[in-house]
Amino acid sequence: MLAFSIRRLISAVLVLFSISVLVFLIFFATPGVDPAARIAGRSATPQIVAQVRHEFGLDRPLPVRYVLMMEHLFIKHDLTSYENPGEAVIPQVLLAAPVTLSLVLGAAVIWVVVGVMGGVIAAANRGRFIDPLIMFFGIAAVSVPAYWLGEVVNLITQSKLHSSVFSWVPASGYVSPVSNPFEWALHLLFPWLTLAALYAGIYARVLRAELVNALNEDYVRTARAKGLSERRILMRHALRCSLISIVSLFGLDFGALIGGAALLTEVVFGLPGVGYLTYVSLQSLDLPVIMACVMYGAFFVVLANAVVDILYAFLDPRVRLAK
Amino acid sequence: MPSDPTPLSDAVLRVSDLRVSFSTRQGIVQAVDGLSLDVGRKEVVGIVGESGSGKSVAMYSMLGLVRDANVTITGSVLFEGREILGLSDREMQPVRGGEIGMIFQDPMTALTPVYTVGWQIVEQLRAHTDMTKRQARTRAVELLAEVGIPDPKSRVDRYPHEFSGGMRQRVVIAMALSCNPRLLIADEPTTALDVTTQAQILDLMEKLQGTYGSSIVIITHDMGVIAEMADRVVVMYAGRPAEIGPELDVVRHPRHPYTWGLLGAVPRVDAKSRRLTTIPGTSISPLDVPVGCAFAPRCEHRMDVCSQRPLMRGDGSHQDACWLSDEQRVAIRTKATAQEASS
Amino acid sequence: MIALVVVILVVTLCLLAPVYSGVIAHTNPFVSNLQGTFRLNGETVQVMQANTQGLGLGVTPIGPTWNFSHYFLGADQQGRDVFARLLYGGRASLLIGTVSAIICCVVAAVLGLLAGYFGGAIDWVLSRILDILWAFPVYLLAISLSVILLTSGLNVGFIHIGAGSLLLPILIIAAVFVPYVARPLRGIVLSLKEREFIQAAIGSGASDWRILTREIFPNVAPSIIVFFPLMVAFNMLTESALSFLSIGVQPPAASWGTIINDGLGLLYTRPAVAMAPGIAIVITAVSLNILGDGARDAFDPKAKLRGSI
Numbered sequence: 001m002l003a004f005s006i007r008r009l010i011s012a013v014l015v016l017f018s019i020s021v022l023v024f025l026i027f028f029a030t031p032g033v034d035p036a037a038r039i040a041g042r043s044a045t046p047q048i049v050a051q052v053r054h055e056f057g058l059d060r061p062l063p064v065r066y067v068l069m070m071e072h073l074f075i076k077h078d079l080t081s082y083e084n085p086g087e088a089v090i091p092q093v094l095l096a097a098p099v100t101l102s103l104v105l106g107a108a109v110i111w112v113v114v115g116v117m118g119g120v121i122a123a124a125n126r127g128r129f130i131d132p133l134i135m136f137f138g139i140a141a142v143s144v145p146a147y148w149l150g151e152v153v154n155l156i157t158q159s160k161l162h163s164s165v166f167s168w169v170p171a172s173g174y175v176s177p178v179s180n181p182f183e184w185a186l187h188l189l190f191p192w193l194t195l196a197a198l199y200a201g202i203y204a205r206v207l208r209a210e211l212v213n214a215l216n217e218d219y220v221r222t223a224r225a226k227g228l229s230e231r232r233i234l235m236r237h238a239l240r241c242s243l244i245s246i247v248s249l250f251g252l253d254f255g256a257l258i259g260g261a262a263l264l265t266e267v268v269f270g271l272p273g274v275g276y277l278t279y280v281s282l283q284s285l286d287l288p289v290i291m292a293c294v295m296y297g298a299f300f301v302v303l304a305n306a307v308v309d310i311l312y313a314f315l316d317p318r319v320r321l322a323k
Numbered sequence: 324m325p326s327d328p329t330p331l332s333d334a335v336l337r338v339s340d341l342r343v344s345f346s347t348r349q350g351i352v353q354a355v356d357g358l359s360l361d362v363g364r365k366e367v368v369g370i371v372g373e374s375g376s377g378k379s380v381a382m383y384s385m386l387g388l389v390r391d392a393n394v395t396i397t398g399s400v401l402f403e404g405r406e407i408l409g410l411s412d413r414e415m416q417p418v419r420g421g422e423i424g425m426i427f428q429d430p431m432t433a434l435t436p437v438y439t440v441g442w443q444i445v446e447q448l449r450a451h452t453d454m455t456k457r458q459a460r461t462r463a464v465e466l467l468a469e470v471g472i473p474d475p476k477s478r479v480d481r482y483p484h485e486f487s488g489g490m491r492q493r494v495v496i497a498m499a500l501s502c503n504p505r506l507l508i509a510d511e512p513t514t515a516l517d518v519t520t521q522a523q524i525l526d527l528m529e530k531l532q533g534t535y536g537s538s539i540v541i542i543t544h545d546m547g548v549i550a551e552m553a554d555r556v557v558v559m560y561a562g563r564p565a566e567i568g569p570e571l572d573v574v575r576h577p578r579h580p581y582t583w584g585l586l587g588a589v590p591r592v593d594a595k596s597r598r599l600t601t602i603p604g605t606s607i608s609p610l611d612v613p614v615g616c617a618f619a620p621r622c623e624h625r626m627d628v629c630s631q632r633p634l635m636r637g638d639g640s641h642q643d644a645c646w647l648s649d650e651q652r653v654a655i656r657t658k659a660t661a662q663e664a665s666s
Numbered sequence: 667m668i669a670l671v672v673v674i675l676v677v678t679l680c681l682l683a684p685v686y687s688g689v690i691a692h693t694n695p696f697v698s699n700l701q702g703t704f705r706l707n708g709e710t711v712q713v714m715q716a717n718t719q720g721l722g723l724g725v726t727p728i729g730p731t732w733n734f735s736h737y738f739l740g741a742d743q744q745g746r747d748v749f750a751r752l753l754y755g756g757r758a759s760l761l762i763g764t765v766s767a768i769i770c771c772v773v774a775a776v777l778g779l780l781a782g783y784f785g786g787a788i789d790w791v792l793s794r795i796l797d798i799l800w801a802f803p804v805y806l807l808a809i810s811l812s813v814i815l816l817t818s819g820l821n822v823g824f825i826h827i828g829a830g831s832l833l834l835p836i837l838i839i840a841a842v843f844v845p846y847v848a849r850p851l852r853g854i855v856l857s858l859k860e861r862e863f864i865q866a867a868i869g870s871g872a873s874d875w876r877i878l879t880r881e882i883f884p885n886v887a888p889s890i891i892v893f894f895p896l897m898v899a900f901n902m903l904t905e906s907a908l909s910f911l912s913i914g915v916q917p918p919a920a921s922w923g924t925i926i927n928d929g930l931g932l933l934y935t936r937p938a939v940a941m942a943p944g945i946a947i948v949i950t951a952v953s954l955n956i957l958g959d960g961a962r963d964a965f966d967p968k969a970k971l972r973g974s975i
Binding site: 127217218219221222223224225226227228229230237240241316 | 450
């Protein structure tokens, strides 16, 4: 197990390195694209562009610029923004992280509970009416654009029904849990529900499919022949074997979301998380910030991948010995 | 109805005219077509036939393990005098595992991979008795020892994939016997194992039968297993019983041409080498069962009357479903012996 | 089955967009129409109407008239007919979704087949590339590429793609999802390689090309067919997200995502502008998903056991 884990982590580091190179190349070295021109704006004169180029050190050779940026980012921790010169990037990201974390954690709790319940109920009642009903909601959940759902929720809670049913819903924004836990939760309530809706659908569908497959396996036949109740068979045998894949899926999704994949939800609900920061920096082409955000996000995705691989080996006794 | 060698009070299992059919898009498949058999106390009954003969389906449908929504099951199955056909899941649960134990064909997939073997045996024990966890665990270790698992105290906490195929089958047997069932049903218990392990498992089952006193129904396609273990034999073809009787009678004086084929196909070490007989033709599709005798299309001795389905008939405990008369059989046998002698 | 009908209906409606706007509604949905008027039930109605609520300042576009010949769903901030724009936008969204799904599936199939079949160094290199692409958070990659390429287009050697071309989102979205399809396909090829009939073909001396096209590909094709509608749905959703962020389809072209973006400012007064394209996306994506599930069940002999959608 240990050797496997170490190998996995080493390959994760290599992947992170490659991603950093890739990001750098995209933003600084796409053929036909001149970063200085972009920063200077579309209507800049050649002199201004040349000035920008020199100011930001863009006239140095590519590998040198890469090393310099990485150095500022990881070692000296003093990478500064293009857009707001002098403002350090890393603190910005760190400030945004707890917001994203609050959003993702709350939503994760909701979607796991709802998704697992949905999948179990659908599988237990397969063939009866509630089964395709739950599955239809699952498909609908996947088909809804995240940002649109957020806007619709806003529409209903802030405008249409704001004076009546939803008068208690606060305006968008974030409140730190440290200063006021109740307001923190209240502000996050609808963002949680919106983000959770998307994922609950997927999880319910995946779990149902896994459960139904498991229920057709030989070991379930043995369990029946042992005289166990259908409920016990579903919850103790089939579910336990199906949860393994759900856990892997969850690890990957959670990692991606912590890294800022919820940017649309954050933007729609006005939550200043990492995703929001990414969005803003992309709009203004604030390259150092973009770089930092992307690396931040990629780090968690890669970490989550590695953790899930290791966790999978831990959860499935069959895999444990093989590794 | 055939005359009854086993008085009702002694029959652990009495199956009467069991019929199982599936309605599929291509038509009705009659998987089991009128099976009747008795299993007495401490008796080993072997059900033999090729794949598709309906032998497994018959046993599964008796216990309500057929979960297909398109199935129709009729007939009567009396277990210890009680009708168990048509009982709900709830009513069957105490019977399954508690009074009737089952062993399945593929030991590699029969156990839940994420729980230890000890946990799975304890689960069954606690489902049917009111043992405490500790008592159940002790019993589990005892059972593992009885089925020949070495070092049972530590092996009880191992996962199924840490056992070999033969060992896993032993665990399954231990689990099936854990609640002292009166009847044990074994569906091709040795088919997936190598020859040496096969012999060990069969020996084990015989030994345990002596200890526990349960009756056994063993399903197989291998006449060798029948010869080794069975007291009585049911030969099935296309969902119908072809021949029933005490094992020695059926093996020494087989009456149905299908049984002749099955026995002729067994290689023998003692007799001088001769070509193994194969039964001509291929086994029929369950959708194409002919109106008369199911075996007629492949039978070398078919007659006109075979277009009518033969009923089970015979004297005493040895019955067969064939139109051949005893004289005809003697003639066929004489001819065959003469041929063998001259070749 | 219903899903198939719905999809065809949606596609047809959108393809007929020019017909609708030209013949029925007599509007040009790409041109501002702030001063325009039209006749409704005999009356002349202003497209942009004075605000009566709040401070009474500014103008608000007209709401849905529920009349097919004029501003069925009302007008947007530029006075343009929302319904006509919706149909045109559908063309763009469907086009981008479908074409990028085709490109994605084709490239993924090629990569997956090559990597899975040839193994060794080829597999290692291809898998590493796929891994890196895959580890890159999908949205971030799409957004990053879009941001860069959309300001100045793509100029690589002889390939010149203008910044406003629809080809850019198509290629970006296709590229981003290639690993998503390629990895499972590669897995299928790997397990196929172990099967006896492939071993037999190799043993009988068939050439690699022959094995790939005659034996492997037909067995991978069902999976590709199942992936396809799902990818169209995915890609459409991604495109709409990118367009919503203004880095997908560029004006004056419209797609469902851009219309939603346009409708944001009007969200509380004229919700139809933002709601309609969203609903359109949901209906189309749901139908595509159901189609994909149906295709998967059709190819899977054990599907009957599982039931449901």
